[in-house]
Amino acid sequence: MNLTKHRARKARDARTYYWKHVFRRMSKVLSKNYPTSDVTPLQLWSLAKRQKLRCSISGRKLTSENISPDHVHAAIKGGQTTLSNIQLVRKEVNYAKHTMTEKELLSLCVDIVNHNA
Numbered sequence: 001m002n003l004t005k006h007r008a009r010k011a012r013d014a015r016t017y018y019w020k021h022v023f024r025r026m027s028k029v030l031s032k033n034y035p036t037s038d039v040t041p042l043q044l045w046s047l048a049k050r051q052k053l054r055c056s057i058s059g060r061k062l063t064s065e066n067i068s069p070d071h072v073h074a075a076i077k078g079g080q081t082t083l084s085n086i087q088l089v090r091k092e093v094n095y096a097k098h099t100m101t102e103k104e105l106l107s108l109c110v111d112i113v114n115h116n117a
Contacts, residue, residue, distance in 0.1 A: 019045060022064045030069060034081035043083050044069070056087040057102060066090045074099040 023041040030037040053062045056070075068091040073079030076099050089097070097105045 018064070019048075022067065023048070026067070026069055030081060030086075034075060037081035039069075039081060039083050039086060044086075044088070047083065047086065048088055051088055055090045055093055057089050057093050057097070057105070060090055062088060062090065066092070068094040070094045070097065072102070074101075 020041065023044040026044055027037075027039060027041040030039055048062065048067075051062075054060065055062055068089055070087050070089045070093075071079045071081065072085050072087055075081060079085050100108070
């Protein structure tokens with residue numbers, strides 16, 4: 001293996017290790033906060049790849065500093081902590097969304113834009 005390929009592989013392995021750590025930590029937090037959670041780090045990584053490391057609501061890039069798991073249907077409103085009810089969003093989006101549905105959040109955003117136009 002030539003030196004360039006070796007360096008590229010080493011960098012890719014480091015990124016993979018880094019993201020594994022992020023999703024392992026996220027899975028532990030989900031399990032701690034929601035004891036019935038069955039979401040694994042591998043499933044979270046798979047979800048992130050499906051979302052192309054983009055926030056599912058804003059479309060902005062997700063990083064280890066701003067990534068946050070979000071219940072599509074809020075847990076406080078009866079939503080389960082399962083992979084089918086989890087999406088990955090930016091922390092500020094999750095904070096703004098709180099217990100709203102995505103439709104309610106978008107409606108609120110439209111009202112805010114119209115009010116300030």
